[in-house]
Amino acid sequence: MKIRIGSLILAICMSLCLTVSAVAQTPPALDTDKPNVTISTAAARPGDTVRLTVSLQNNPGVWGMRFYIGYDNANLTVTDRTASTDVFEEIMFSPADKTVETILCENSGALDANTTANGQIAVLTFQISENAQPGFYPVEFVNYDPNDFFDCNFKNVAFTFGSGGITVLPDGETAYGDVNGDGRYTATDSMFIRLIVAELDQPSHNMDYAAADVNGDGRYTAADTMYIRRLVAELITADQLPVNQ
């Protein structure tokens, strides 16, 4: 009888342990001094498409990792997944369901060596619903399991995580001069208009081209750069832009 009770207690303990280990953990919070994986942020309006980047920094050497990204699928839809080869040779995407993206990364070219590179892992493109209310929509690491991160010696590698998200701005008329669509006029707008004029735009910038043509001539020229720089320097106000006259 003692043995049977002992076995029962052991079985209960094991089942509790299995239950606990099956519950996903909260990912360790971002520490920029430590190995970290981050998701970028962006601002856009209802109906817009935005790209968020997933990047790795302070890489101590890792062979493979798998992580999950969750988001509000009532207001956001992933329309494209692009792999980057900065860090890993192979990236696989698996939309586990409509709310969680699974990203699997492997240093597949070498079975006995880690990658120690830093940089971009992937770019996810989100379509914002036309009906999305203004506010911040997190795009975050979910279902975290430390056993999903390992080096070529089968040892777990500890990372910290910085989730990102999308600020949905109030829908309305074009905010001329606000090239990055964050609702403010800052040095970023000056930098972005210069990149547009120089035709050096990158897809990850999420620029609002309609907002960049501030003299309304249908082209992007040094005149747009000059007006936006004056706007950022508060030498003029937005209603003084030619397109708003």
Ligand SMILES: [Ca+2]
């Ligand atoms: Ca801006």
Ligand SMILES: [Ca+2]
């Ligand atoms: Ca123009």
